[in-house]
Amino acid sequence: MRIGRYEIRGLLGRGGMGAVYKAAMPVTGRIVALKVLKPAEIMEDLVGEDALREMFFKEASAMASISHPNVAAVLDVGDGADCVDGRSVLPHFTMEYFCGNLGVLMGETYEVERESRPLGVETSLSIARGMINGLDRLHYEGIIHRDVKPFNVMLAEDQGGPGKVKLIDFGLSKLRGERTPHPKGMVVGSPYYAAPEQEADPESADERSDLYSVGVTLYRMLTGCLPSGKGASSISEFHVDLDQSWDDFFAKALARDPATRFPDGPAMLAALDELEARWLRQREAVCAAPDLLAEPEPLKTCPPPRSKPLKAGLKHGREVFGLDELWRPECYAHGEFADQGDGTVLERTRGLIWERYGSRYPLSWERANAHVARLNKNAYAGRTDWRLPTVAELATLFTGRTEPGEFCLEPAFDPQKARLWSADRKAFTAAWYVDAELGFVWWQDLTCRFFARAVAG
Structure with missing residues (x-):
């Protein structure tokens, strides 16, 4: 066609x-x-x-x-x-074209009110900052987006930091002062994300309406829940490490009266900078004084990870891979890893040998397989049995938490290379991948680019 x-x-x-x-x-x-x-x-x-x-x-x-x-x-x-x-x-x-978007990263469905995956403080702040920067550029030109929501936030996986956020879908946007040809009573924007004044009168939407939608999105990224209809619930109910300063931020970001919200993008960014600085100081203090009496979590008894690749469609993927409704493992059998000093990491419990650094760049699925072939050709770390891991093997890299507590641990692998191709196929044109940072499984077509991390043993 x-x-x-x-x-x-x-x-x-x-x-x-x-x-x-x-x-x-x-x-x-x-x-x-x-x-x-x-x-x-x-x-x-x-x-x-x-x-x-x-x-x-x-x-x-x-x-x-x-x-x-x-x-x-x-x-x-x-x-x-x-x-x-x-x-x-x-x-x-x-x-x-971008393979990823924020809606998929959060696990949001068209049943928007259902729980989604929390993303962690630093990831959430980075994405929110990218959204606000993009909106501020629009607002500077007098353009109001009017449909800011996770599925209109694309993620360029091969770009780092806030630059990976790409706003799309300007079909409902308007120029400041312009009247748009919508019939009376027609809803403009998306339920749960649109500001109250925009739902009542789409023509009244301004910069503060778009920033309200960012506030809803950030709240959901942090908690996995939508704020209540009367404003944000206390965020500490969902995230015990976020204090009153976060509640104050959301009270302002999600105020029903636009006059009491952040007036523009730079003001909201400045408030986020303060929150992030407080968060980093808190994290540093917690990591500097660990609870020496705390007992480590025992390794759960999970089925041995499957090493043979398979093909599983979307309908049966959760059952085949043992995943919950948000596509996270029902049994977190995270391993005990030891750096062997030769570019490999030993997983002691199962005896798997992992490539420590992985591919230097995100690759298509075909190129990920070529990366593995190159390791074998060069006998990397003295081995020629490298292969792309299965979803089950990659799931042993998951900690089961994005924060807090786990952030104090020195990672065995590069945390910037979190999205990893598996050897398991979804269809002729698609394969399954994992996000080892956020701990979920999903699929993409073979032309998308994720990192490759080979396994042997």
Whole structure:
């Protein structure tokens, strides 16, 4: 299937305005996200064909006008005037493609109110900072996003720090002072994330409305829960290491009255800087004075990790891998690791030998296998039996916690290389991977880039 010059590789998502496809660019084969204007009938009836077309190209124009590390770039626009093979091409535009997004990282589903995975303080603050920086760039140009939520926050896995955050989906955005062609009573934004004033009157949304959505997202990243309808619940109920200063932050970020919220992105960033400084001081104090009387957690008795790769579809993946509803192991059999000084780490309980450093760069699944082949060709650490690990073997790297307590331990592996390919396949075009930092399992297509960490034994 082709749309214009682009070869379609799969459907990424569908909404009222149309669909987003994974596509390959001509000649180079670069993978992009291609958004097509093909609205549902009810949207055409409510808004009108001309108004939808105007909104569609306004989104492309708004994104293309911004050059910022935290805003996804528009690469090409097709206005629908061209014909290919005698057929007219639907209006479309292409954007940078990213495999990961915050919704997947959190384990959020379309049943938004269900519990999601907490991400840990430092990861949550880093992502929130990237979101605010991207929004501040939009706000500087007078653009209000109006649909800030986890699934509109893409994550560039091969970039570190806040730069990995990429805002997308400007279909509901507006210019400051502009009136948008929405029918009376039409909801603009996403339930649970939209600010109260935006739900009541979409035209009243301003910078503070977008920052409210960041506050909801950050609260959820830290706790795995949505704030209550009357404002944020005390965050210490969910995270015992966060004190009153965090409650004060969320009381301001999630205030129902916009006048009492953070007025702009720089003000919210300054408050986050203070919270992070307090958190780092607290962490340093805890790690400097460990509880010497605390007994280590005993290693749980879990089934021996499977070493033979298998193929498991999404429907049966949780059962096959022994995972809970948030795709985390039901039994954390984390191992006892010892650096052997030759670039390998011994897992003492099971006798597995792990490559300590892993691939220098994130790789496609095919290149991850090539990395393993290179280790064997070069007899790395004197061995030629290196292989990509299975999901079960990778799960032994999980601690079962992101914080606190575990952050005091010296990691046996590079924590920046947390997302690791497994040898297990989901389908012909997809494989399973793990996030060893946050402790969950998920899948991606083979062209996505994660790190490879080989195992032997």
